[in-house]
Amino acid sequence: MKKELPIALSNRHIHLTNEHIEKLFGKGYKLNKLKDLSQPGQFASKEKVDIVGPKGELKGVRVLGPARNKTQAEISLSDGFKLGIKPPVRNSGDIEDSPGGKIVGPKGEVEIGRGIIAASRHIHMHIKDAKEFGLKDNDTVRVKVPGERGLTFDNVLVRVNENYALEMHVDVEEGNACGVKNGQIVELVG
């Protein structure tokens, strides 16, 4: 059974609805691709926004494309402290009862009532990867990271989809806690 896969750090970012893109960047505005991300079809856009909370703000948060049907910001727990909110640790898309904030773009601003989360660590797998690893969608696994800051993550969610490329995603704090670099190889353990 396959055990090894690459890991990558996700910096804070935001996904926006088309409605919010227009409010922040102007009527009829479309995101401009800066570069493709590892997951097929996903891209970092040239656009950035500020996120404002009750206690502080995060300047220049990267917008990821394409547009989604729900606006969702993924930040770290330290970012949440800076904003003055407590983002729950959630899977992407699960924004129920999460805090909101003010999103500021060059042409306008939007107050979102919810949508700010800290993303749960997870593994993207194509269907063929899942077969090789002997795993299925929504399984949880443990992942060992080697090195001087080595550790083993529990509760790593496996997401399987024909549009996914094999990669584990952690946020910046999780990545720095184990001192990993993008593309470093980590190992599934029992």
Add this chain to the structure above:
Amino acid sequence: MKKELPIALSNRHIHLTNEHIEKLFGKGYKLNKLKDLSQPGQFASKEKVDIVGPKGELKGVRVLGPARNKTQAEISLSDGFKLGIKPPVRNSGDIEDSPGGKIVGPKGEVEIGRGIIAASRHIHMHIKDAKEFGLKDNDTVRVKVPGERGLTFDNVLVRVNENYALEMHVDVEEGNACGVKNGQIVELVG
């Protein structure tokens, strides 16, 4: 054998020599205690300094007392990125070949040639604790943290001293990576 102990997050901070305290705060200056820390004799002072690197700065970094014989700043890897330096992961006191920076106080500034590190996670133990845990100074252990962001830290250094109180110390990124709060109980595992 005892297995459980409390964990605490160390925010970025700096230890200063008496010489640097005088350069930053004025001739004959003594640190003013804000509050005692968990380790006997150690305290958070009321004083703060800024640390300036080639790419950015960290404002209001807490000075810990009492004065030490080497100036040493302990910051996170993300803090290092903000400053534009790469702090090595080191045990306290081991600042050989670490990067330096400019330390700015209200009455002056100091350029330090080295002394900026990311502190290795570690456990402080009194001699009597060490006996109960069956451990000795400089052992390394693994520590399991429970919860939704649960994980197991490898390479946790054990420091034993008659002046230490039982507590594991991690930096903010390590603490947030496992979602712990100060005082939460963690467990030594084999």
